[in-house]
Amino acid sequence: MQEYEKYGAPLLDRKSEIDELIKTPNNQYPLEINGKLENLPVIRVRIQDPIYRLANGRTKTMQEEYLVKHPEQPTDLFTKDEGSYAAQKAQHEILCKLAADANLMKEFKDGKEQTAPIICTVAGVVVNGNRRLCAWRTLYYGDSKKYSHFEYVNIAIIPRECDEESIKNIERKLQIQKTLRADYKWHAKAMMMKQDQAEGTDIIELTEKYDMKNKKDTGIFLAAFDYAGEYLEKTGRAKQWSIVDGDEFSFRKFAEERKKISEQDKKELFETLVFQLIQNHSGYSGRLYDIIPDIAKNLDAIYEDMKAKMEAVETPKGETEEESEKEQSGKAEGVSTDTDNDTVINNGDGDDLDLLGGEAIETGKYAKVTKAIQNGVIDNVSEIVTNTIDNQKALQAEAKTSGFLIGQLSKASSYLQNAVNNGLTDKSDITGVSQQIKNIEDSLKAISDWLSAKEGK
Known part of the structure; x- marks a missing residue:
């Protein structure tokens, strides 16, 4: 033949x-x-x-x-x-x-x-x-x-x-x-649905034709497909759908949680964090889609921990803050930036692409931390996220008891005493110490003000 x-x-x-x-x-x-x-x-x-x-x-x-x-x-x-x-x-x-x-x-x-x-x-x-x-x-x-x-x-x-x-x-x-x-690739099914939708099929008919649970489920499923396509583009692997074969539920959870966030720059941070974890599955040992709601719930705490990490590396020894800021305004070594869409691409062989967020967000509370993550300034992102979530869950459990405040202050006092006893040496790295002292002073002032108000009642 x-x-x-x-x-x-x-x-x-x-x-x-x-x-x-x-x-x-x-x-x-x-x-x-x-x-x-x-x-x-x-x-x-x-x-x-x-x-x-x-x-x-x-x-x-x-x-x-x-x-x-x-x-x-x-x-x-x-x-x-x-x-x-x-x-x-x-x-x-x-x-x-x-x-x-x-x-x-x-x-x-x-x-x-x-x-x-x-x-x-x-x-x-x-x-x-x-x-x-x-x-x-x-x-x-x-x-x-x-x-x-x-x-x-x-x-x-x-x-x-x-x-x-x-x-x-x-x-x-x-x-x-x-x-x-039961073996139809989820993204293939979603593409068929998107094509039918483009040809005029409404969401009710789509739900029936493709045996979806309800209209809401259909909407989340199609949004998950869109975000998966966005993720592939931002990681330099556009249309390589086999990469997301096993990520349907992660993108579904992402779509559900993202629409609950109102601020655009906060959406950008959430997207950057989730996409980072999807790209680096090895950085999280559990089922990824289980942690996504926790990321959304604890986003402000994660932001604070990421911010502290960023500030700790932003001013290396021997440099002024102004000099460091000029250097960090670019990106991590070996990375170039497309300023039109904030796309970050690794200059290597393409196997280890740095992750991008969504739209270019230049202003807002969360923007600088988001850019630091995207540009590789903050490393161990998965570890920071999971540690923050674990800490917040522990704090929330403790917060239910009347002794939470004194317990946290006792821990802080113990840590500070340990820092005095063992950290005031010539070998200690002082990078970021001033900022941490300011954060502690601000927190102490807030507690003191609250205590004065409570005692004055």
């Missing part, structure tokens, strides 16, 4: 063969189409005859990623000519990964044979069964003797009057609905 014959017979050959075979089908296959039960004619064709459906929603995001990773290919590879060898071969590569992910390759390799027919149009385009066909072809083309049972495959032909919307409905019914399939 010639290479160019492996992924679909010419259009006229496919159509004429199917037209002839459906006159005397082997049997029938019942399938509901547009609310009506149809008995589709089942015929047997050579494995190389059908072509993959390039408009298959399951592969849309993976096609985007394929084009990013293969810049030598034309951008209209998957849309210009459905039957082209190059497009079908590329689609085969994509489907091989999906077939492996779904364990289909292993099942058929271990001896499983075809049971149900794949669903095709009268032109031999596969509506349902693309991954199975891919797995069979891979095995048969690799060892035609061992897998001779895949030389011919059974296909069921949908009525020729079925239009694109009917085909989409079949796909939704057979591939997406949770009662039948």
Whole structure:
């Protein structure tokens, strides 16, 4: 068999063969189409005859990623000519990964044979069964003797009057609905929904079509997809959707919590922190989506700890604050900044990109800390976030007791005495000490003012 014959017979050959075979089908296959039960004619064709459906929603995001990773290919590879060898071969590569992910390759390799027919149009385009066909072809083309049972495959032909919307409905019914399939990539499903939405489908109909819980769930799901796309762009990996395969719930939680924050610069800080943790999964040992609500709840405390960290590194020894500020206004070593959109890109090989926040926020309480995180000035971000949250939870537990105030003051007094006893040496680094003393003095004044007011009642 010639290479160019492996992924679909010419259009006229496919159509004429199917037209002839459906006159005397082997049997029938019942399938509901547009609310009506149809008995589709089942015929047997050579494995190389059908072509993959390039408009298959399951592969849309993976096609985007394929084009990013293969810049030598034309951008209209998957849309210009459905039957082209190059497009079908590329689609085969994509489907091989999906077939492996779904364990289909292993099942058929271990001896499983075809049971149900794949669903095709009268032109031999596969509506349902693309991954199975891919797995069979891979095995048969690799060892035609061992897998001779895949030389011919059974296909069921949908009525020729079925239009694109009917085909989409079949796909939704057979591939997406949770009662039948649980392995659809979340971002692929979201892209299909976004396309339907752009074509005028309202959120109520989307919720029903795609078996979502309710309108709110649909809205959060689509927002999560948008934020995932934003995240990929900001980390220099636009459209590489496989990177976020396992992050659906993290982006869902992010979308839910972000809309509760009113200040724009605070939204930016929250986004930067969450995106940082998503990018560096190793920095957090638990389920990431569980900590996202805690980040939102303790955002001000996290900001204060990040600010203290930033101030501790902002004025290195031997420099004036003015000199240091000029140096830090740029970014961390090896990083360049696009001033139009505040995008930060590492100048290295691209494997260790620095993280970006959202829109360029130049003013506001949280802006400077946000930029320090984005520019790599503050390190160990994941550790600071988790430590702050743990500390806040402990404080909140203690705060429920009447002895909370005196307990905290006792701890502070003990720490300060320890600093006096052991820290006043020539070896101690004094960077940031003045600022910490000021913070302590401000806190003591606030407590003293409160105490005076309480005693004066």
